[in-house]
Each structure stands twice: as structure tokens, then as C-alpha cells.
Amino acid sequence: MVAAISRKPVHLAYDDPCGSLRLRRALQGYLWRSRSVRCHVDQIVVVNGSQQGLDICSRLLLDAGDRFVMEDPGYQIAKVVFAATGAIAVPVPVDADGLDTKRVAKIEARLAYVTPSHQYPLGGVLPVARRYELLAWARKHDAWLIEDDYDSEYRYDTKPVPPLQTLQDSGRVVYLGTVSKTLSPTLRVGYLVVPAGLQSAFAAAKQVMDRHTPLLEQEALAAMLESGTYEGHVRRARRRNAERRESLLQALHRRFGDRVRVEGAAAGLHLVAWFEGLPIAAEDDLVRTARSKGVGVYPISPLFDQRTAVRPDVVGLVMGYSALDAKQIEKGCKLLADAVEQIDRLANWTR
Amino acid sequence: MVAAISRKPVHLAYDDPCGSLRLRRALQGYLWRSRSVRCHVDQIVVVNGSQQGLDICSRLLLDAGDRFVMEDPGYQIAKVVFAATGAIAVPVPVDADGLDTKRVAKIEARLAYVTPSHQYPLGGVLPVARRYELLAWARKHDAWLIEDDYDSEYRYDTKPVPPLQTLQDSGRVVYLGTVSKTLSPTLRVGYLVVPAGLQSAFAAAKQVMDRHTPLLEQEALAAMLESGTYEGHVRRARRRNAERRESLLQALHRRFGDRVRVEGAAAGLHLVAWFEGLPIAAEDDLVRTARSKGVGVYPISPLFDQRTAVRPDVVGLVMGYSALDAKQIEKGCKLLADAVEQIDRLANWTR
Numbered sequence: 001m002v003a004a005i006s007r008k009p010v011h012l013a014y015d016d017p018c019g020s021l022r023l024r025r026a027l028q029g030y031l032w033r034s035r036s037v038r039c040h041v042d043q044i045v046v047v048n049g050s051q052q053g054l055d056i057c058s059r060l061l062l063d064a065g066d067r068f069v070m071e072d073p074g075y076q077i078a079k080v081v082f083a084a085t086g087a088i089a090v091p092v093p094v095d096a097d098g099l100d101t102k103r104v105a106k107i108e109a110r111l112a113y114v115t116p117s118h119q120y121p122l123g124g125v126l127p128v129a130r131r132y133e134l135l136a137w138a139r140k141h142d143a144w145l146i147e148d149d150y151d152s153e154y155r156y157d158t159k160p161v162p163p164l165q166t167l168q169d170s171g172r173v174v175y176l177g178t179v180s181k182t183l184s185p186t187l188r189v190g191y192l193v194v195p196a197g198l199q200s201a202f203a204a205a206k207q208v209m210d211r212h213t214p215l216l217e218q219e220a221l222a223a224m225l226e227s228g229t230y231e232g233h234v235r236r237a238r239r240r241n242a243e244r245r246e247s248l249l250q251a252l253h254r255r256f257g258d259r260v261r262v263e264g265a266a267a268g269l270h271l272v273a274w275f276e277g278l279p280i281a282a283e284d285d286l287v288r289t290a291r292s293k294g295v296g297v298y299p300i301s302p303l304f305d306q307r308t309a310v311r312p313d314v315v316g317l318v319m320g321y322s323a324l325d326a327k328q329i330e331k332g333c334k335l336l337a338d339a340v341e342q343i344d345r346l347a348n349w350t351r
Numbered sequence: 352m353v354a355a356i357s358r359k360p361v362h363l364a365y366d367d368p369c370g371s372l373r374l375r376r377a378l379q380g381y382l383w384r385s386r387s388v389r390c391h392v393d394q395i396v397v398v399n400g401s402q403q404g405l406d407i408c409s410r411l412l413l414d415a416g417d418r419f420v421m422e423d424p425g426y427q428i429a430k431v432v433f434a435a436t437g438a439i440a441v442p443v444p445v446d447a448d449g450l451d452t453k454r455v456a457k458i459e460a461r462l463a464y465v466t467p468s469h470q471y472p473l474g475g476v477l478p479v480a481r482r483y484e485l486l487a488w489a490r491k492h493d494a495w496l497i498e499d500d501y502d503s504e505y506r507y508d509t510k511p512v513p514p515l516q517t518l519q520d521s522g523r524v525v526y527l528g529t530v531s532k533t534l535s536p537t538l539r540v541g542y543l544v545v546p547a548g549l550q551s552a553f554a555a556a557k558q559v560m561d562r563h564t565p566l567l568e569q570e571a572l573a574a575m576l577e578s579g580t581y582e583g584h585v586r587r588a589r590r591r592n593a594e595r596r597e598s599l600l601q602a603l604h605r606r607f608g609d610r611v612r613v614e615g616a617a618a619g620l621h622l623v624a625w626f627e628g629l630p631i632a633a634e635d636d637l638v639r640t641a642r643s644k645g646v647g648v649y650p651i652s653p654l655f656d657q658r659t660a661v662r663p664d665v666v667g668l669v670m671g672y673s674a675l676d677a678k679q680i681e682k683g684c685k686l687l688a689d690a691v692e693q694i695d696r697l698a699n700w701t702r
Contacts, residue, residue, distance in 0.1 A: 013674075014536050048399060052561035081559050185365050186566035208432050210403035214565055215537035323364075 015215055017207035018199075019046025019191070023218040026225035027191055034231070035152060036162040037175065039193045045202045046213045050150060050178040050190040054081045054113075056205050057174055060198070061111050061144045062087040069112035071099050072310055073303035075120045075148070078113050087111075091305035096263070098124035101133040111144045112137075116164055117152045121272055121303050121318050123264015131164055138172040145173045151181045153234050155267035156242050171195050179221060181269060181322075182234050189217050237322075241269060247326040248319060251333035256340070269322040272300055275340065278315040282343055286315055289339040295332050366566055368558035369550075370397025370542070374569040377576035378542055385582070386503060387513040388526065390544045396553045397564045401501060401529040401541040405432045405464075407556050408525055411549070412462050412495045413438040420463035422450050423661055424654035426471045426499070429464045438462075442656035447614070449475035452484040462495045463488075467515055468503045472623055472654050472669050474615015482515055489523040496524045502532045504585050506618035507593050522546050530572060532620060532673075533585050540568050588673075592620060598677040599670060602684035607691070620673040623651055626691065629666040633694055637666055640690040646683050 018024065024044040031037035047053045054077075062068060064086025070079050072091035079089050087110070092103050098119040104112065114134065116126035126134075138145050147164045165175040178190035194202050206212065224230035245265060252260050252273055265271040278286065283299050290297045300316035321329060369375065375395040382388035398404045405428075413419060415437025421430050423442035430440050438461070443454050449470040455463065465485065467477035477485075489496050498515045516526040529541035545553050557563065575581035596616060603611050603624055616622040629637065634650050641648045651667035672680060 048561040048565070051559075055560050077559075084559055185562070188561060188563070188565040208402070208428075208435055209406050209560075210399040210539060211536070212539070214399070214539040214568055216567065217565055 015212045017203050017212045018042070018044065019213055020215060020218045020222065023222040023225075026222045030225050030230070031177070031193065035149070035160075035177075036166045037193060038166070040196070042199050043193050043196060045192040045194060045206060046218060047190045047192060047206070048188040048210070048213050049180055049185070050148060050176050051077070051081070052188075052209070053176045053178075053190050053192050054078050054146070054148075056192070056202060056209065057111075057144070057146050057176075058082045058085050058087070059209075060201050060205050061174075063110075066110040067108065069104055069107060069109050069114075070305065071114060071119060072305045072308060073121055073300060074113070074305075075115065076303055078146075078148070082111070082113065089305070091308050091310075093310050094119055094122050094124065096122070096124050097130065098122075098126035099130065099134070101126075101130040101137070104137055105133060107137075108141060109143055110141075111146060113146045113148065114164070115148050115150065117149050117161060118155075118267045119264070120148075120150065121264070121270065121300055123266065123268060123270075123272065125158060125161055125267070128161075131167060135164065135167060135169050135172070139169065143172065146176060147173050148176045150176075150178055151268040152177075153182055154238055154241055154269055156238075156245060157266040165193060171197075174198070182230070182237060183221075187217050187221075189213065189221055241322050244321040244324060244326065244329065245271070247329045248321045248333070251330050255333045255337040270318055270320040273317050273319055274312070275315045275317070278340065278343070280312055280315060282347070283315045285343050285346075286339060289342055290336055293335040293339055295335045295339070297336065366563045368554050368563045369393070369395065370564055371566060371569045371573065374573040374576075377573045381576050381581070382528070382544065386500070386511075386528075387517045388544060389517070391547070393550050394544050394547060396543040396545060396557060397569060398541045398543060398557070399539040399561070399564050400531055400536070401499065401527050402428070402432070403539075403560070404527045404529075404541050404543050405429050405497070405499075407543070407553060407560065408462075408495070408497050408527075409433045409436050409438070410560075411552050411556050412525075414461075417461040418459065420455055420458060420460050420465075421656065422465065422470060423656045423659060424472055424651060425464070425656075426466065427654055429497075429499070433462070433464065440656065442659050442661075444661050445470055445473050445475065447473070447475050448481065449473075449477035450481065450485070452477075452481040452488070455488055456484060458488075459492060460494055461492075462497060464497045464499065465515070466499050466501065468500050468512060469506075469618045470615070471499075471501065472615070472621065472651055474617065474619060474623065476509060476512055476618070479512075482518060486515065486518060486520050486523070490520065494523065497527060498524050499527045501527075501529055502619040503528075504533055505589055505592055505620055507589075507596060508617040516544060522548075525549070533581070533588060534572075538568050538572075540564065540572055592673050595672040595675060595677065595680065596622070598680045599672045599684070602681050606684045606688040614667075621669055621671040624668050624670055625663070626666045626668070629691065629694070631663055631666060633698070634666045636694050636697075637690060640693055641687055644686040644690055646686045646690070648687065 024041045027044055028041050058081050062085045066087040067090050068082050068087050070089045070091050071094050090107055090109055093100050099114055149163055164170055165173045175193040259276050261274040263272040287297055298318045300318050304311055375392045378395055379392050409432050413436045417438040418441050419433050419438050421440045421442050422445045441458055441460055444451050450465055500514055515521055516524045526544040610627050612625040614623040638648055649669045651669050655662055
């Protein structure tokens with residue numbers, strides 16, 4: 001009551017479901033500066049981390065029985081979110097350049113989930129020709145492209161490639177970003193850039209889902225973006241992560257030499273280490289042995305679609321390095337080498 | 352990688368989807384002290400405000416084509432959330448004691464959304480006999496009861512009534528609370544107490560939806576609950592809101608005398624003012640006229656199900672008072688009286 005005369009204290013009413021105008025303005029500038037993304041403030045929807053961004057997309061853009069393209073191997077959590085609507089995943093293989101778009105061309109689907117900046121987990125950067133193929137596919141099938149730009153802040157040996165969203169004819173792209181990899185995953189702040197025609201649907205969905213993202217985090221992030229603190233922090237984090245990546249590459253080389261083949265290290269916060277000569281059958285053994293020595297390792301095989309024939313022959317580990325310092329990395333690699341040696345020895349004994 | 356030896360800084364990993372253990376422990380104690388709710392810590396799921404609580408319930412407990420009972424008049428936003436699954440609302444009339452459970456008894460449905468502590472919007476407190484009827488209905492139909500305890504902290508003339516959740520045989524009750532009415536709606540913190548058998552489903556759904564509620568707000572609330580600051584704040588807010596309620600009751604009486612009949616003022620943060628002799632047909636006129644004088648008023652009629660015959664004869668306004676001080680309330684009521692007078696005059700002229 002009496003809303004018009006009351007001038008309520010700022011925090012006693014619900015805010016815009018798409019997020020605070022201040023934060024969206026700050027993100028608009030940031031996305032332009034850092035990712036060449038041009039968008040209207042109204043196209044930005046602040047969400048509770050990229051997870052909720054995926055969830056909104058799945059609820060709005062997929063119906064039960066629809067098909068959606070997933071990179072294989074790929075981010076399985078996205079598959080779970082999309083499949084929760086009753087939609088059906090269509091896995092498409094990935095090579096060193098990311099998603100095999102020639103194969104996508106033949107597929108009838110409603111949506112494709114892609115990580116063109118840094119394929120998760122293999123690390124390929126999608127070449128521009130493939131990007132155009134993907135956009136043409138989306139146009140032809142009236143399909144949506146969910147572009148998850150989850151760790152684009154971190155690139156070392158490569159030049160940043162602008163997102164799909166910046167290309168002409170990107171009207172079917174939903175761009176997804178997060179601060180989970182730059183500030184903290186427990187902040188739960190991410191953002192979508194949605195096509196103009198979907199704005200009101202996303203606003204309505206976000207309102208139904210939880211009204212809006214908490215204001216506190218939004219205001220803090222807006223202040224960081226406005227002052228330049230955020231970009232300064234990202235630069236420092238990039239330098240630190242580059243050092244940690246270097247430590248991991250060196251430690252792997254020192255401990256394993258040519259036996260380990262590294263993939264996808266040019267960007268992001270993880271790499272994939274393939275252990276030549278360690279057959280996939282030894283994977284469980286390696287995980288158990290490493291764990292018994294106090295090292296948690298994450299094999300890549302669960303990131304492959306379990307129904308398809310594409311499967312690695314040898315053990316591959318997804319190794320994140322951003323949360324570890326050089327000493328921890330060194331120690332972890334030593335213990336991992338011990339574990340591999342133990343398994344080798346066992347294999348020789350039982351032969 | 353190397354998770355076990357790394358001892359990651361607290362905020363560099365995702366947290367429990369059900370919320371921080373510290374907050375859930377603090378809520379467990381608070382719910383016991385303030386609402387006689389006894390539950391295991393694992394039954395508590397921290398959500399982004401009650402809106403997300405409703406959304407999780409709708410996604411887990413309803414399928415397309417299912418029927419759900421809604422109080423009529425009732426909280427229409429809940430209806431929107433439940434209906435988003437494709438389920439069908441079955442409106443059941445409300446009287447001065449809340450939901451008419453005799454009518455519910457005849458209905459086959461999968462879920463009922465209820466506000467037994469303070470019916471929204473009419474303010475009735477559901478008598479214990481009706482509560483048992485509701486529980487028996489749920490048991491008979493294998494239906495779920497969503498108990499929205501949205502403003503139970505605020506009661507003035509009435510004794511607090513323990514929630515449905517505290518009664519025997521409440522295994523089909525999902526209890527929903529929020530700090531939106533005590534701290535701020537922009538914090539986006541609420542909590543569910545779910546039946547033991549649903550724990551893992553709720554945890555999985557919350558994880559898919561947005562991993563977890565932001566940690567910052569959870570830690571702040573936990574600290575407030577542990578130190579007693581929260582309950583002190585609620586006591587102060589209750590006193591302040593009791594004063595504001597008194598101001599509104601007095602201002603309404605002074606300006607309108609017997610013409611206004613007040614309903615549901617014994618608890619909560621709003622009351623319903625019925626304007627005797629002001630036919631429902633004059634509602635739009637009143638809203639417009641009041642707005643032209645700078646007073647925003649919220650008629651009750653949109654809170655009735657639009658398809659049923661139950662409808663008010665006279666204009667009723669839902670008047671929230673917690674965000675207004677005595678002066679604003681006085682001024683608002685004066686302007687509202689001016690608006691009513693203007694409409695009366697016009698009605699006489701055109702007669």
C-alpha cells in the first residue's frame with residue numbers, strides 16, 4: 001500500500017528478476033571490453049551461477065522428447081540439467097579443435113550445448129569455420145546454441161577468440177558466463193546474454209524460479225566491475241594460474257616424460273593428461289591407489305557418453321591446477337608417479 | 352586433483368546443495384525454539400527464498416496433468432509456480448478460519464498448498480481439527496502438503512499455533528520458511544523441512560537447479576541465529592510492526608468508521624480492509640483514483656481464482672503496513688479516504 005508515497009528503503013522490496021540494473025550495466029561494459037560481446041542491458045539476465053543459467057535454458061528451450069546435442073566427452077552436469085526436462089541427449093564427438101560440426105550438420109535437434117572457447121574437458125578452441133557451421137545449423141533447424149564461456153578469462157598460449165555470440169547471425173545463441181572461476185563458486189553469480197526475442201520469457205522464468213539473484217553479491221560485483229578491481233583481480237589470477245599451469249606441466253614432464261601426453265593446456269584452469277601404455281582397464285586401480293596415497297584424481301572417462309563407442313584406450317586424468325600451489329602440485333605429481341609405478345609393477349607381476 | 356592433500360581454501364569448492372551445515376544446525380535450533388519444529392539437520396534444505404522452495408516442490412512433487420489444491424483466495428504466485436509443471440489448480444474456498452478442509456476431503460489431488468498459520472490473504476488461523484483433516488486427506492490420497500509459514504514470526508492478538516509439521520503423522524508435510532519478512536527479501540534465503548524420505552530427491556534437485564544457495568548469506572544468517580541477534584531483531588521488528596498495525600487500524604477507523612471491515616489483522620504484516628457499500632464494480636475506479644492521488648493500493652480480487660463463482664461483492668484491499676511509518680500510514684489513509692469520497696460523489700451524480 002501507499003507504494004508511491006512511501007519510498008521504501010531499497011532492500012524492502014523485490015528487485016528486477018533479471019538482476020540489478022547497476023550490475024547489468026557494469027557487465028555490459030565488461031563483456032564488451034573483455035569478450036567483444038555487444039548487447040543491450042535488457043539482454044543480460046543475472047543468475048545464480050552458470051548452473052541456474054543452464055536450468056533456465058533447459059526449462060524454456062526444451063520440452064520432453066526434444067533432442068539436444070552434447071559434446072562427447074563433455075560437461076555431464078549440463079546433460080543432467082537438460083535431460084531433467086525429459087529431453088534426449090545426442091552425443092557428438094570432439095577432436096582437438098572442439099566439437100565436430102560436420103557431424104552436427106546431420107542432426108535434427110532443438111538445442112546444442114557448446115564450449116567453443118575452451119572445450120570441456122579436452123580444451124580445443126573451436127575454429128571460426130566450425131563456428132559458422134554451427135550458426136548455420138541452428139538457423140536451419142530453428143535450434144538454440146547454449147554457449148558456455150565458463151573459463152574464458154584464462155588463456156596463456158592462445159589469443160582470445162571472440163564468442164559465437166559476437167558473430168553475425170548469432171540470434172539463436174544464448175551466451176553464459178560466470179564468476180565462479182574468477183571470484184568464488186560459492187558466490188553463485190553468473191549471467192546470460194539472451195537473444196532479444198527471449199528477454200521476457202527469461203525474465204518471467206527467473207521470477208518464477210526464485211524472484212531474483214541476491215542483491216548483495218550483485219552489488220559487490222557491480223562495484224568491482226565499475227572500479228576496475230575485478231579486471232585487476234582477473235589479471236593477477238591469470239598470472240598466478242599461468243605459473244601453476246607451468247608447475248604442473250613441468251612436474252608431469254619430470255615425473256612421466258613422454259609417457260604423459262598433455263591436451264588442452266593452452267587455456268582454462270585444467271588440462272588433460274593421457275597416460276600412454278596405461279590401459280583404460282587400469283583406471284579404477286589408479287584412482288584407488290592414488291587415493292590411498294592421499295591424492296584425489298579425476299579420470300576423464302565418466303565425461304564420455306556411456307552409450308557410445310567413443311571411449312579412450314588409455315587412462316586420462318582431468319587435472320585442475322588453480323587451487324594448488326607449486327609445492328602441492330609437485331607433491332601430488334610425485335605421489336601420482338608412485339601410484340602409476342605401483343600399478344605397472346603389479347601388471348608385470350600378474351603377467 | 353590432489354583434493355585430499357590440498358586443503359582447499361573454504362570458498363574454492365562447491366558447498367553442500369542442501370546448504371551449509373552450520374546454517375542448518377542453527378536453523379534446526381531456531382525452528383525448535385520458535386516453531387516447535389523437530390527435525391533432523393538432513394531434513395533442512397536451504398533455498399533462495401520461498402519462491403525457490405515452491406519451485407523445487409513443484410518440480411519434484413507434481414507432473415503435468417496432476418491436480419493441486421489452492422486456497423481461494425490465495426497466493427497466486429504459488430499457483431503460477433505449480434501450474435508451470437502442467438499441473439491443474441483446484442481452488443477451494445477459504446473462510447475466517449482458513450481453508451475449508453471439509454471441501455478438500457472430497458478432492459482427489461497430488462498436493463495442497465496451504466498457509467495454516469496465517470492464511471494469505473484473508474488471515475485465518477487454521478483450527479487444529481482442520482489440520483488433522485488435512486493430514487488425513489494427505490495420507491488417504493498419498494498427497495503432499497506444502498505448508499508455507501511465510502510470516503509466522505508476526506502475531507499480535509493470537510497465540511502462535513505450531514505448524515502442521517509438528518503434528519503426529521506429518522510425514523507428508525513439506526514445511527517452508529523464509530527470512531524475506533524478517534531480514535530482507537533481497538537476501539533470497541529460505542528453508543524447507545522435508546520428510547525424511549524426500550531428502551535425497553531435494554538435494555539432487557537443488558544441485559541441478561543452482562548447486563547451492565550463496566554461502567555469504569548462509570554464513571551471515573547462521574552467525575545471527577547462533578548469537579541470538581536474529582531473534583532479537585525479530586522481537587524488535589514484531590514490536591515495530593505491532594505499532595504500525597495499530598496505526599493502520601486506528602487510521603482506518605478514524606477515516607472510515609464502520610464502513611471498513613478489517614479481516615486477518617491478528618498476525619502477519621498485512622490486513623484486508625473491506626469497504627462496505629463500495630461495490631466490486633468500483634474497484635478499478637478506486638485503484639485509479641487513489642493512484643492519481645499518489646497512493647498505490649492492492650485490491651484483493653486478483654487473489655481469487657478467476658474461474659470460480661467465489662468472488663467478493665464489495666471492494667477489499669490488501670494493506671501491508673510493515674514498510675510504512677505512522678505518518679505515511681496516516682497520510683495514505685487520508686488520501687485513500689479522499690479517493691473513496693470522490694467515487695461516492697461520482698456514484699451519486701450518475702445515479
